[in-house]
Amino acid sequence: MNWKGNALYLRLALGAQLLFFAAWGGWLFASRNTDSPEFYLATEPVDPRDLFSGTYVALNYEISRPKLGRCPRRTRDLGSLFVKLEDKGGKALTPAGEVALYEATDCHSNPPQEPGWVKAEMIYRFGGPVATYGIERFYLNENDPRKDARSGTVLAKVKIDRNRSLVLLDLVEKN
Amino acid sequence: MASYYKKLKADLEASAGAGIITPEQAAAVYERALSLSPFASFKAAHWIGAAAGLFVALGVILIVASNWDRIDAATKMFAFLLLFAGVGEAAIRLDDKPTAAVPLEMIWFFMPILGIGLYAQIFNLSGDPVRPYLLWAALASPAALLSRRPFAAYLCSALLFFTLYYGTLSSNGVLALTAARAADPQPLWHWGLALAVLAGGAALFPGRKLSLPLGASVVWLFVMMLADTAVKVRSSALILLSGMSLAVLWLTYGSGRDDEKPGLPLKVWLGAVYFTTFFWHYRGDEFANRSAADSAAGGGLAWLLFAGALLSVVFRPQNLLPAGARDEMAGKVLLAASILCSFLLFDANEATAKGLAIAANLLLAAFGTVSILSGARDSSEKQINLGVAVLTILAVTRFVDIFGSMLRSGMAFIVTGLAFGALAYFVNKGRKALIESVKK
Numbered sequence: 001m002n003w004k005g006n007a008l009y010l011r012l013a014l015g016a017q018l019l020f021f022a023a024w025g026g027w028l029f030a031s032r033n034t035d036s037p038e039f040y041l042a043t044e045p046v047d048p049r050d051l052f053s054g055t056y057v058a059l060n061y062e063i064s065r066p067k068l069g070r071c072p073r074r075t076r077d078l079g080s081l082f083v084k085l086e087d088k089g090g091k092a093l094t095p096a097g098e099v100a101l102y103e104a105t106d107c108h109s110n111p112p113q114e115p116g117w118v119k120a121e122m123i124y125r126f127g128g129p130v131a132t133y134g135i136e137r138f139y140l141n142e143n144d145p146r147k148d149a150r151s152g153t154v155l156a157k158v159k160i161d162r163n164r165s166l167v168l169l170d171l172v173e174k175n
Numbered sequence: 176m177a178s179y180y181k182k183l184k185a186d187l188e189a190s191a192g193a194g195i196i197t198p199e200q201a202a203a204v205y206e207r208a209l210s211l212s213p214f215a216s217f218k219a220a221h222w223i224g225a226a227a228g229l230f231v232a233l234g235v236i237l238i239v240a241s242n243w244d245r246i247d248a249a250t251k252m253f254a255f256l257l258l259f260a261g262v263g264e265a266a267i268r269l270d271d272k273p274t275a276a277v278p279l280e281m282i283w284f285f286m287p288i289l290g291i292g293l294y295a296q297i298f299n300l301s302g303d304p305v306r307p308y309l310l311w312a313a314l315a316s317p318a319a320l321l322s323r324r325p326f327a328a329y330l331c332s333a334l335l336f337f338t339l340y341y342g343t344l345s346s347n348g349v350l351a352l353t354a355a356r357a358a359d360p361q362p363l364w365h366w367g368l369a370l371a372v373l374a375g376g377a378a379l380f381p382g383r384k385l386s387l388p389l390g391a392s393v394v395w396l397f398v399m400m401l402a403d404t405a406v407k408v409r410s411s412a413l414i415l416l417s418g419m420s421l422a423v424l425w426l427t428y429g430s431g432r433d434d435e436k437p438g439l440p441l442k443v444w445l446g447a448v449y450f451t452t453f454f455w456h457y458r459g460d461e462f463a464n465r466s467a468a469d470s471a472a473g474g475g476l477a478w479l480l481f482a483g484a485l486l487s488v489v490f491r492p493q494n495l496l497p498a499g500a501r502d503e504m505a506g507k508v509l510l511a512a513s514i515l516c517s518f519l520l521f522d523a524n525e526a527t528a529k530g531l532a533i534a535a536n537l538l539l540a541a542f543g544t545v546s547i548l549s550g551a552r553d554s555s556e557k558q559i560n561l562g563v564a565v566l567t568i569l570a571v572t573r574f575v576d577i578f579g580s581m582l583r584s585g586m587a588f589i590v591t592g593l594a595f596g597a598l599a600y601f602v603n604k605g606r607k608a609l610i611e612s613v614k615k
Contacts, residue, residue, distance in 0.1 A: 003321060004321065004322070004323045005270055005321070005322065005323035006321065007267050007270070009321050010263075010266075010267045010270075010318060010321050010322075011263075011264075011267060013317040013318040013321055014259075014260070014263035014264065014267070014283075014318065016314075016317065017259065017263070017286070017287060017314050017318070018256055018259060018260055018263075020314060021252075021255070021256060021259070021287075021290045021294075022256060024294065025252045025294065028294065028297075028298050032298070056296075078355065121302070123347040123355075124346055124347060124355030125347075132301075132302065134300065134301055134302050135299065135301065136301040136302075137295070137299060137300070137301035138299055139295070139296040139297075139299055167298075167299075168299040
């Protein structure tokens with residue numbers, strides 16, 4: 001049987017592609033649908049552009065270089081770990097009023113099942129190891145003024161999903 | 176290329192008309208010629224169709240990328256799935272109408288990355304930059320393999336090789352093979368994934384041509400040995416041994432079939448030997464030994480490549496010179512010598528490095544001379560031109576490189592010119608003798 005150009009096989013390939021995107025979309029929706037509290041993170045944005053996904057603000061965070069508790073200090077400690085995020089009294093003023101800023105207070109590769117622990121990946125960047133949380137891009141319309149946000153002028157509104165990953169909800173300008 | 180097939184068809188029809196061959200034979204020869212080139216049967220309309228598909232796909236991607244935030248997430252995702260299904264189904268239904276199917280297949284190929292970009296935008300996804308490309312290739316390859324046209328397979332293969340180079344030369348991500356500064360080596364499974372991507376890129380390359388994917392693989396492996404990876408080599412001798420062995424392996428396995436001429440691999444081998452001639456100026460391992468020593472795996476790989484190349488030279492037909500028993504031994508000797516020359520760089524001093532440079536010059540001179548003689552014998556103008564080009568480039572380089580002064584260079588040019596004249600005389604004499612022997 002000649003499988004080149006076979007309509008049945010091509011439809012199966014198309015079906016598999018569609019199934020993948022439907023399942024992925026469903027999983028993304030489901031994992032974010034939690035009652036976990038929303039909180040804010042201080043950011044250090046820059047402004048690049050990705051032709052496949054559009055304009056986004058690239059975000060670095062103060063929690064990107066966790067130093068307290070058992071957080072790794074050596075350059076060679078790369079890979080997956082969990083970071084504890086807590087309200088340590090830091091505040092910022094937004095149009096909606098004063099909000100608490102969360103900070104990284106501890107790290108562990110196998111943390112206890114308690115709120116506040118989030119997945120991170122330690123990678124190497126110029127200047128040393130950096131923790132990435134999968135919230136390093138905020139996509140917005142190319143005419144949105146927030147794409148010109150400068151370092152320290154915006155806050156990231158986030159929450160923790162069912163898989164202990166941080167979810168980026170909004171980018172809020174500080175007053 | 177299309178004009179070649181047009182002319183071939185006309186010649187075959189004329190031959191069949193003149194009774195030299197039967198019409199069936201003419202048709203069979205033409206079909207075979209067409210089957211060797213995946214794009215031979217493509218008309219201008221098909222190429223325009225492919226361009227149309229590419230432009231539409233890129234346009235849709237940019238519109239989506241502009242982040243149409245007036246539409247809610249679920250609607251965007253549903254619209255995307257609907258568009259995806261529509262494009263795929265239309266491409267399948269119109270498969271026998273290439274003018275429509277070609278652009279649709281192009282759009283279909285880009286649909287997965289469109290979806291990945293859209294989802295990243297909706298859910299603010301970020302992370303390893305290599306994963307989207309790997310996912311795109313994994314999703315697009317089944318349809319590319321099943322398509323009766325080669326466009327999607329070419330694009331998929333190119334995508335995988337691009338991802339391989341991009342991902343492995345990075346020090347972060349699932350394909351990263353280059354060590355971050357002061358960090359531990361990359362995990363072994365990254366190599367497994369990289370080799371799987373390499374195999375996928377080579378397997379998806381359409382047609383029976385092996386030269387380009389093999390060349391991309393050979394260059395990638397050499398780059399990995401030069402970069403700060405688990406297989407890094409830092410000594411000049413091992414770098415040269417690996418490079419020359421890879422060039423010989425590419426030449427041996429990347430050409431030699433009926434439809435594949437050793438054009439690119441041959442030029443790369445010539446370039447590698449030409450580069451070796453500059454070891455005349457070698458002053459020690461100063462540029463190569465800056466970042467630590469050879470890794471054990473790198474050293475082992477270099478010796479493995481050397482053994483593989485040498486065994487291939489001995490047991491496989493050579494592709495350096497045109498096929499034929501007369502030049503077989505000459506080709507094998509030149510190839511083996513080009514690899515073995517690298518040994519002069521082990522514990523090298525200026526004298527042995529100069530010996531290596533002289534050997535490389537002699538290799539090129541021998542190749543040029545044998546090419547001219549072989550071309551004259553087989554009436555191959557192309558082979559003669561190649562030999563003359565190699566000798567000329569070699570002569571000009573050495574005159575400028577070594578002799579320096581205008582007086583000495585001028586004298587050297589005259590001597591070379593006279594040598595060329597003598598060679599032309601003997602080649603012509605040999606040709607006439609050959610013609611006379613045929614007449615008798």
